[in-house]
Amino acid sequence: MNTITIIGLGAADLEQLPLGIYRELTQNQPHLYARTLDHPVIQALQKEGITFESFDSVYESHDQFGDVYPEIVSRLLTFSGGQDLTYVVPGHPMLAERTVQLLIQARDRGEVSLDIKGGQSFLDATFTALEIDPIEGFQFVDATDLKREELQFLNHLILCQVYDSLVASEVKLTLLEDLPADYPVTIVTAAGSEHEKITTVPLEELDRRVEVNNLTSVYIPPVKKEALNHQFFRLREVIKILRSPEGCPWDRKQTHESLRKYMIEEAYEFIDAVNRMDDDHMVEELGDVLLQVMLHSQIGEDEGYFTIDDVIVSITEKMIRRHPHVFGEITVDSSDEVVTNWEAIKAEEKGEQSASILDSVPESFPALLQAEELQKKAAKVGFDWETVAPVIEKVEEEWQEFKEARDSGDREEMEKEFGDWLFAIANLARHYKISSENALQRTNRKFRTRLSSMEKDALAEGRQLRDYDLDSLEELWVKAKAKHKGAE
Secondary structure: OOEEEEEEOEOOOHHHOOHHHHHHHHOOOOOEEEOOOOOHHHHHHHHOOOOOEEOHHHHHOOOOHHHHHHHHHHHHHHHOOOOOEEEEEOEOOOOOOHHHHHHHHHHHOOOOEEEEEOOOOHHHHHHHHHOOOHHHOEEEEEHHHOOHHHOOOOOEEEEEOOOOHHHHHHHHHHHOOOOOOOOEEEEEEOOOOOOOEEEEEEHHHOOOOOOOOOOEEEEEOOOOHHHHOOOHHHHHHHHHHHOOOOOOHHHHHOOOOOOHHHHHHHHHHHHHHHHOOOHHHHHHHHHHHHHHHHHHHHHHHHOOOOOHHHHHHHHHHHHHHOOHHHHOOOOOOOHHHHHHHHHHHHHHHHOOOOOOOOOOOOOOOOHHHHHHHHHHHHHHOOOOOOOOHHHHHHHHHHHHHHHHHHHHOOHHHHHHHHHHHHHHHHHHHHHOOOOHHHHHHHHHHHHHHHHHHHHHHHHHOOOOHHHOOHHHHHHHHHHHHHHHHHHO
16 A cells, blocks of 8 residues: 655745755655645745645635545545655644545545654744743634634634635624624734734724735634623623622522512513514513523522533433434425424323323413413314314303303302303314414503503693593594504
């Protein structure tokens, strides 16, 4: 099996090249291949009469780097089929060099033998140029494969392969998602060489005022955590402080039980914001809902039972399990199939069947919503009318029974019969595929709008609603109804 010798050319110019590597490149090397000729060491060696075959043409024939590197490796494996060869790469072969990683995979498959030799990493020169110590925390990222969620802004952050203005622009736009436009970033080019250039600019100027090339990296200094309040770790930290002995007395004394009402209130306040289509308040109210989740999770952590990590992994794994058509091999043709699969997977997860089909309907649901859900569960096992006619008859029957209870003067019986009538009304709405909960909420909003309009009209006359008699109030109501009819 023939061998590919891989040599790193170092970070910049020929003076950085170790003597042993220099000798190897200049003595008895008839088959020298370079990933790119655009490197100062190669240009210096060419002046000494050393010739290289390059893969620069491969870059020109592809739009995506993901296609370039496999083709380079494929060609190298073909060339090595009848001879040993030497392949040179910028920097160190084991640092940010995708072709080397692909060659290692080929070696592990038994396709080729490799001899990997060193070369100075440009990181050494970059650390020196920036005067930073990576022991303080350091992240090294390929700018051509930048993922915002993976960036650790509390550490020193260096982005390599910022080789043109397009990459610099993508870097800028990604960083602006988390950092202010005036945050200082440093562009480092040809670190450690006689052509070394270091320029610090505001982030928004990254792709405008500075010329970049294939020896360019971008350095982002550590960000103070107070500037990262939009990131999850900061919220978790704040909640932990609030619950600590040095935190807030009110937050410290809360329990799962004492916080129950707040979870319900915040959820309803978010629904109000949705109904008003008020984006700003949606953001605020969702934050309040998230606060409740974080407080309950911190209480769980303080008591040693569970943490927010357990909450997150639980819902993440559930979403993956219950969406096999997205994360697995299942195929679905409609949203109805999604719901069917969801229910089947849910039933399988639950294991033993519940004592009742109604156990999954929370008793803490609002009464009207609970009625809808109970009726849906019953319908799934066939306990339901097939047509709407008998449902209407049931509504009329329950109303008649309520009137009889009213006439008897039995208030407890009136309440029972009125509840039966409301239950029948919810069932009627369900048969017409109407959410009785949403329908009543819509009417509530309509009533709010009209009465508020009446109050404004009364105020315009220097009066309050209580100053009007019933007939006058009816006139105001009709006026308000006409005024808001199109918007309701």
